[in-house]
Amino acid sequence: MPHNCYAWRVPTNHHDGGPAPTRLEGRATWLVSRAYTRSSGLLNAGFESHGGGLRGYHYRLLAALEEWGPASQADLGRMTRIDRSDVTAALTELESRHLVERSADPAHKRRNIVTITAEGVERLLELDKVIDGIQDEFLAPLTAAQRRQFITLVSRLVNAQR
Amino acid sequence: MPHNCYAWRVPTNHHDGGPAPTRLEGRATWLVSRAYTRSSGLLNAGFESHGGGLRGYHYRLLAALEEWGPASQADLGRMTRIDRSDVTAALTELESRHLVERSADPAHKRRNIVTITAEGVERLLELDKVIDGIQDEFLAPLTAAQRRQFITLVSRLVNAQR
DNA sequence: CGGATGTGTTGGCCTGGCCAACATAGCGAG
DNA sequence: CTCGCTATGTTGGCCAGGCCAACACATCCG
Numbered sequence: 001m002p003h004n005c006y007a008w009r010v011p012t013n014h015h016d017g018g019p020a021p022t023r024l025e026g027r028a029t030w031l032v033s034r035a036y037t038r039s040s041g042l043l044n045a046g047f048e049s050h051g052g053g054l055r056g057y058h059y060r061l062l063a064a065l066e067e068w069g070p071a072s073q074a075d076l077g078r079m080t081r082i083d084r085s086d087v088t089a090a091l092t093e094l095e096s097r098h099l100v101e102r103s104a105d106p107a108h109k110r111r112n113i114v115t116i117t118a119e120g121v122e123r124l125l126e127l128d129k130v131i132d133g134i135q136d137e138f139l140a141p142l143t144a145a146q147r148r149q150f151i152t153l154v155s156r157l158v159n160a161q162r
Numbered sequence: 163m164p165h166n167c168y169a170w171r172v173p174t175n176h177h178d179g180g181p182a183p184t185r186l187e188g189r190a191t192w193l194v195s196r197a198y199t200r201s202s203g204l205l206n207a208g209f210e211s212h213g214g215g216l217r218g219y220h221y222r223l224l225a226a227l228e229e230w231g232p233a234s235q236a237d238l239g240r241m242t243r244i245d246r247s248d249v250t251a252a253l254t255e256l257e258s259r260h261l262v263e264r265s266a267d268p269a270h271k272r273r274n275i276v277t278i279t280a281e282g283v284e285r286l287l288e289l290d291k292v293i294d295g296i297q298d299e300f301l302a303p304l305t306a307a308q309r310r311q312f313i314t315l316v317s318r319l320v321n322a323q324r
Numbered sequence: 325c326g327g328a329t330g331t332g333t334t335g336g337c338c339t340g341g342c343c344a345a346c347a348t349a350g351c352g353a354g
Numbered sequence: 355c356t357c358g359c360t361a362t363g364t365t366g367g368c369c370a371g372g373c374c375a376a377c378a379c380a381t382c383c384g
Contacts, residue, residue: 019321020241021225023290028297028309029201031316034243036198037372038320039191044339056340063183074362079182081196083342088364110349110362128185135190141322146315147190153304153312154193158200160303199341206370217370236331245373250333272331272380 042134050130054123057082057090058099059131062124065100065116072111099123204296212292216285219244219252220261221293224286227262227278234273261285 024030047055060080065071068079077087091114094100099120105111116124139147186192209217222242227233230241239249253276256262261282267273278286301309 020243021222021229023225023229024222024242025317026313027293028301028313028316029205029293031313031320032194032197032201033371034320035194035316039194040339043191060183060186063185067183067185072362080186081182082340084363085343085365086341108350108362110347112363131189131191139190139319141318142315146318149311150315150319151188151190151193153308153315154190154197155187156303156308157301157312158193158196195340202370219371234331244371246332247334247374248372270331270381272378274332 039138042138043131046130046134051127052123054093054127057086058094059124059127061087061090061094062099062116062120062127065114066121066124070113070115072105073114074111076114094120201300204300205293208292208296213289214285216255216289219248220256221286221289223249223252223256224261224278224282224289227276228283228286232275232277234267235276236273238276256282 019025020030043056047059051059057080060082061076064076064079071079073087073091074084076082076091077084080087082090091100091102095102099117101115101117102112103115105113139150142150181187182192205218209221213221219242222244223238226238226241233241235249235253236246238244238253239246242249244252253262253264257264260279263277263279264274265277267275301312304312
């Protein structure tokens, strides 16, 4: 028995039975759903064991702040595709750990300016390493060339501005 | 205002702001997560408007039953990667619509044999068409060759038996 | 025979994503 | 300048999909 009863349940895969119906196997939406399950499983496991309680939302926010500097919460939401309300909650968590700071915008009383702290940057860099490891694990079945191809194709898929 | 207040919220995309942090844009897990969001958004919209209240779970179960014939609930769960408990609930729903039938296995008293009805097959074929349309929509940004490539790569990714 | 393993069911939990409503601040057209 | 539209942060809630634990049995195997 693991020392931590709440250790993240690494995908048990008790459903590792044979192939799915061919109706599903050939469909992009089904495959993407399975890829997402695998991806988020790995991420959850990583955040659980090396994330110190932070989650995807937190990482995304720290990344945006480090890359583009201080920003309002609404802008952060747009950059990271997180809903305003969820941004609020995640920032409160980050603030309580002193990884970011909120300060009122003098020019716009209704707006907060969020800044990443030195400690926050440090934390972000640690998470970067963890997440890079997860990329490798996730992409393990593909060769380097295939990985590049995959990333190109998925980018095109989700960035179709249409 | 749409006539149905509960019409499925097609992804509002009010977060259609610019690009995400480069830390995210290049990572497979982030891209897959976005692809999944898009995919499930389209599926939800499709099920909402043409699915008559059925959802992904139901489709998967009908597909497995049609393809491999009658099966126990546990086997269905393994084929479709749905947890036993969720299989129970989804089958109850399907049964109430007369799309499947549950009967006790004479040989194994504890086991149910689930069979798809004629009506169930009919429904499945309708859903097939809807879902095929969604594949096209989802893959729209890719050429035919790229679509094939994409499907090959994702298959390899999720079917790595390791 | 007796323990291990399989089965269906109930009830619960969690994450990520989304929405509505509210109070209030800024902005723009008249 | 004022009235209305839009933007902002916050609270509180909903949902789907995915998981797990526990229970009551049945079946199987050593």
